Amino acid sequence: MKIRLILLLVSLLSLVAADAQTAPADSVQPLHILPPTQRQSYKKLPDGSELQILAGKVKVRQGTTYFYCDSLVVNTNTRILEAYGHVHINDSDTAHVYSNYLRYLLNERKAYLTGNVKLTDGHGILTTKELEYDLATKVGTYKNGGRVVNKKSVLTSEEGVYYADIRDVYFKKNVKLKDPAYDLQTDSMIYNTETQMARFITETFMKDSSGRTIQTREGYYDLRSGHAEFSQRTRIQDKSMVVLGDQIANDDSSGIIQIRGNGVLIDTSQGVNILANEIFANKKTGAYLATKKPLMIIRQEKDSIYVAADTLFSAKLTDLYKIPDTVQKKAAPVAKNSKKPNTNSPRLNNDSTNRYFEAFRNVRIYSDSVQAVSDSLFYSFKDSTFRLYDNPVVWSKKSQVTGDTIYLFTKNKKADRFQVFENSFVVNESQIGVYNQVKANRMDGQFKEGNIDTIGAKGNAESIYFIQDKDSAYTGVNQTTSELMDVYFDKGELHKVVLRNTIKGTLTPISQKSPESARLEKFQWLERRRPKTKYELFE
Template sequence: MKIQIVFVFLVILGFRYSLYAQTPVADTAKIVQILDARRLSFKKINDTSSLQILAGNVKLRQGTALFYCDSCIINKQANVFEAFGNVHINDNDTTNIYSNYLRYFIDKRQAYLKGNVKLTDGHATLTTPELDYNMVSNIGTYTKGGKVVNGKSVLTSKEGVYYADLRDVYFKKNVDLKDPAYSLKADSLLYNTELQTARFISNTYLRDTSGRVIRTTEGYYELRSGRAQFTQRTTIVDHALTVIGDQIANDDSSGVIQIRGRGVMRDTAQGIAILANEIFVNKKTEAYLATVKPLMIVKQEKDSIYITADTLFSARLTDLRKVADTSVKQNTDTLKKSFQDSLVKANTLDSVAIKTSSDTLVNKDISVSSMKTNSLTSNNHDSLAKKDAAIKKQFRLSNTETKKAPSKPGMNKKPGGIKKEETNKSDSTNRYFEAFRNVRVFSDSIQTISDSLFYSFKDSTFQLFQKPVVWSKGSQITGDTIYLFTKNKKADRIKVFENSFLINEIQPGFYNQVKSSRLDAYFAEGVLDSARAKGSAESIYFLQDEDSAYSGINQTSSDIMDVFFKENQLSRVVFRRSVKGTLWPIKQKQPSEMRLPNFQWLEDRRPKTKYELFE
């Protein structure tokens, strides 16, 4: 009996010796070496082939890869072996694969694993019913469903390809990612287990715990840092904020979103939409910057407002005060002392008739209260520099990127008329927007142009600077600076400062005109109703009889004039104090001769439709 045991032991040693002796060390990557097994036996199949059967704590090696199993059958002629029970592959100490069964092609170094397959690379764990794994390329493929667990993230798909060297997993068909912070659905997805980066290559839907939804077809998302870049048409819906663009860069840590190419930004809380080829959004400060053919739409039920310029910027009023000079001084209207309302005190001359009971201007507050200096009309270069620096900081822009922002004097400075009382940042009225260079505004009732514009949601006021023009139906208003006040989203009144000029077209070539230092105009239901001109006021007024035939031309100057409109036409003028005038017979003067100094009819510059602003 002892002789038999010794004989078997010598056979095993001889087998191992012959295995090592027949193959040089340099070829160990091409063969499978048996390192350990409790039992070894041979089974002859035919004259040319036989099987080696190993059982009990089997351990094999091929190159740098180690194989463990409960039992194994090696077919040297077919260059294949099969492993059963507690299969474990350790590939160069970087990748570990576990399964119930393994079929391994030695020459190709191709492994086919079945039953509770698990692959781990130290960062993530892949589980699947079946896996094909190539030991040369370190690429694994599954086609019957798989799951990758990476920390708290769980990714599932019907098919997938795992690239061990790159730590990438290419998921295909019914891709579903779940994480405590977000969920994702896609048809295809490339995911890096080490960097936790998702690269999108097909229609993808992502939703985070805050309720934000991202729809895209191409791009990447660093799930750990929150940085993302989308290179195809993408939509991000974040509560009231929606952004759409051909390219979008997003940084959750800073809150900055950059949109390029057919960009759209909608803020449903403010009722604002911005279209531009480049838009910057800072979600933390709620600031927007739009360049490259920007267009802003202030949505209203019946008469939405369309605004275009070279640059549009919007932010919170409370943040504006941080940049603005705190030493804004009060500036009393000098016209108030010189030209007080003389409806009662002064002699009046009505060019047609005086109907005090019907004067819509009598009960209006036409005097100018004290106002704060508007720096957009001053040359405060310090505030310009502060504001430019603030915009750079908000959107993390380089100097190159901010060259598009205007630097023309009197355009970027803090606006006046802003009160210093505290405003709740969540208040929908705690907002303003500015437009710079080539500003055009269109609504059905009002159209304007100017070089720069400031609008405050707090008092619903448009402030227009540098050669502004306002049109309302057949009337045109110009001046050095114009404030357009709105109420219930309709034009309510206008204040014109310095060189004010009101022109009302009766018909081509016939113009009623009012010129003064200061003009206050009033609207009724969005239609021009009346106006008061103060300070060296002059007028040219075409008189008409009951049949609307022209009977004369009234050319008059006065300290104060009150003008009244009916059906969009100037119907009556009331002159107050220091009145001088001439009544010309209609046949004595040509309409083209009746022009006040600096007369300009700018109808060719007027936006005719909202579609002009999209060009």
């Protein structure tokens, strides 16, 4: 009995399955004629087709889609609808489409519109010559030029696809956007009429009202908030700054730009380049921060200066020192026909030298004439001075300068002079293993053509230098002390030491004192820390 019941159930299930397989697809929704349609007639064609003709404020419905026009013809055999004059399609209130002529396939629910075609979703208006609109998928396509107006933004392209459900328009070929704030050109772009978000997927060029330009290959831009994110090696340029990076995030409202991956920031007003894997820049304050192997290049025609560190930061001097309003007012010019000073444009803020930069941890400096290292650095464009702190070392040709703090002054972006404070020590390598030395509490030095030319040492000054004859053979070692001491160099090599007061000294024949034993206290030769080439700073 159980076996028979099971066989019966299997037979019934088979019949249900077979019936399901042979059942027709969902039936096509019928077309309903609605008032105020005024006239209706029928006409038979020689091929046997029957035409249903409607005229006079025609209104028909298929499902939730309404069609309006002046007159309408339906071929009941081919299921093709043609509408003429003031055509209007209301697609479930999702989109409204207008045209002069409509050819509509009732079964496939595809509409082909020509003549003054307009599509709107309540946010943007698309106009074109011809449009194909699929009511089943709610997708409209144009291939002969289109124009979308959304508030004050106007987008044009040769081709486009409109997705009514999500309010996206995919523009293709010769895409242009005109906005009061931006002009844009690209070959492909996706734009959302509701969110006003533009997404780029190919080479794109933008220019805003201030003259700033953006070149990118991929990213998005929110036209309402001004927030944007770009990738695929983007370039942004304005009057004072150029930035490039693998990824760039830009916020117009805050003025913050974030660059990630092979970042480049070019400060055109200062002649400075910043390279780093992460850079933050504030357009409103003019400050920028670089991390992840940052490198600063102070550009000049010859002998550019390269600075590397763990972190680089730059901003305005007036923001650092918080110049009082009274000083700013004195510096500000008085506007024409005004009794009050123009405090909005003080000279201090507009001065191109109103800037500084700081470097922290593992600071390295390289130029062809001078190299240096330290733990931290402060540089002011106002006085063109590098202030090196925490175990600083400066090298010039065969000379090495150390101390607790070193000020390296530049002139026309070249080393001009230096000051060393506390534990000042200069070592000049005469040859490998032979070192002339000077130490004191304080030193002031001068450069000439990229070489140390003179040094003034004061406060417990000491020196050791090797005497040479006319054939450059070493004859003796002179070790002296003095309260004041002047040291003279010739083409980068120590040439003469002049003692000023409280003088003590000994001259020892070279046969009695080896170069290895001729060392002042705290002597150190730090050549291994010296940057040998600018390329080391890129590593």
